[in-house]
Amino acid sequence: MRRIAAVIAGGALAATLVACGPAPADGNLSQEPPAPTASAPSSAPSSQRPDATETTPTKPSTSKPTTSKPKKTAPAVLLKAGDKGEDVRDLQVRLREISWYVGTISGSYDDATVEAVRGFQAKRGLPETGKxxxxxxxxxxxxxSEPTHDQKHNVLKPGKAILKEGSTGDQVKELQARLKQIGWFAEDVTGMYGQVTVSAVKGFQEKREIPVTxxxxxxxxxxLVAMTRTPTQEELDNKPAEPKQPGALDKRCLTGRVMCVDKSTSTLSWVVDGKVVKVMDARFGCQGMETREGVFQVxxxxxxxxxxDYNTWMPYAMFFSGGQAVHYSPDFAARGYNGCSHGCVNIRDKAGITWLFDQVQVGDKVVVHW
Known part of the structure; x- marks a missing residue:
């Protein structure tokens, strides 16, 4: 980022000048006039005796030296809300790389960028300014890593195919099973990459702004892997899944303080050291804006x-992955599962989420799973 580099370099130069100080224009280090040269002794005797000069002793000062405390200054801001340009694109790509920014690289320091920067700062104990x-x-x-030109300008080029029409085997079965989990593949898992699989992959790619091949x-x-779970043997063999046992917890939810979000039962469980303290109904992201799965922290x-961004009130928000958060949703309370979110975990129990907000601490674990 040339402008940011220039700002940082400029600060270093200024510090150097202050430390060194400007030299006089003629190159001399002193502007004092030269000392007079010794003159020849005078022939006229002095009328004042050598010991006639009196000196009055100076009393030592009793006042304490004044010391001024250095003032704390806010860190210099490199970019802030309202800024536009290549530097902002660079920032957005980097934030997206570590899942703090979601969406198209716009080059505009908008509200989504402010929230992404603020979340990144909070996670690392930095002042949460959003700047x-x-x-x-x-x-x-x-x-x-250093963003490429294509990353900064949303230029997507297809990579080398690792699976394509005509491919067969276990990885194709896994592909089909994963696509089936999110509604893109409705046939039996066969392990053969045919036209049905091609169409399913194209639909998945188009929805997510991936080159459609x-x-x-x-x-x-x-x-696809980020949005789905590892298929079970039953899924790979086209056998009906065994019903989930009531109260069964994902093993990742069994230690510590965890908001355990289960997409298969549409619930959020607050779990402390393996004990379920509270369970609430939950709603998730719409197609194309799916709630990310994995292990996160508040x-x-x-x-x-x-x-x-969406002009949406989302009180009692607990952010765990970029702009995605657990929060109360008036729409969920009013319409139930007839709606969906922009990626957040919606809760409709207002009293429950109010209570939970006061229990959860920054750093607590969040597990989102099927």
Whole structure:
């Protein structure tokens, strides 16, 4: 980022000038006039005796030296809300790489970018300003790679196919089973990559702004894996799944303080050291804006939050993955499962989420699973 680099370099230059100080224009280090040269002794005797001069002793000062405390200054801001340009694109790509920014790279420091920066700062114990300062930028660049031109300008090129029409085998079976989990594949899992599988892959790619080829490249596979769980043997063999036992918890929810979000039962369980303390109904993201699955941590909380991106009130928000949060949803309370979210975990029990908000601490675990 040239402008950010220039700002940082400029600060270093200014510090150097202050430390060195400007030299006089003629190159001399002193502007004092030269000392007079010794003159010849005078022939006229002095009328004053050598010991006639009196000196009055100076009393030592009793006042204490004044010391001024250095004032704390806010970190220099490199980028902030309202800024536009290549530097913002660079920032957004880096935040997206570590799942704090979701969406198209716009080059505009909008509300979504502010929230992503604030979440990143909160997770790392930095001042939660939503503005990009030097410390935030240093931490971010240490964790991310240099964005390419294509990444910064949403240029998507298909990668080398790892599965395509005519492929066969266990990985094709896994592909079909994963597509089936999210409603893109409705046939039996066969392990043969035919036209039905091509159509399913194309639909999946188009919905997620991946180059539509019908072939599975690494980007397509990674996105699918991130949205689905490892298929069971029953799924791979086209056998009906055994019903889930009531109260069964994902093993990742058994230790510590966990918001355990189960998509298969549409519930959120608050679990402490393996004991279920409270269970509430939950609703998830619409197709194309799915709630991400995996193990996360609560990065920051906002009791009375409003999403300006969607003009949506989302109180008691507990953010766990970029802009995705667990929060109360008036729409869920009113319409139930007839609606869906933009990716967040919606809760309709207002009293329950109010209570939960006060229990959950930044750093607590969040597990989202099927």
């Amino acid at each position: 990009l300062d030097r410390t935030t930028w240093k931490r971010l660049t240490e964790m991310t 019908g072939e599975v490249d690494q980007r397509t596979w990674d996105r 990065g920051w909380k906002s009791r009375n939050h409003t999403s300006t």
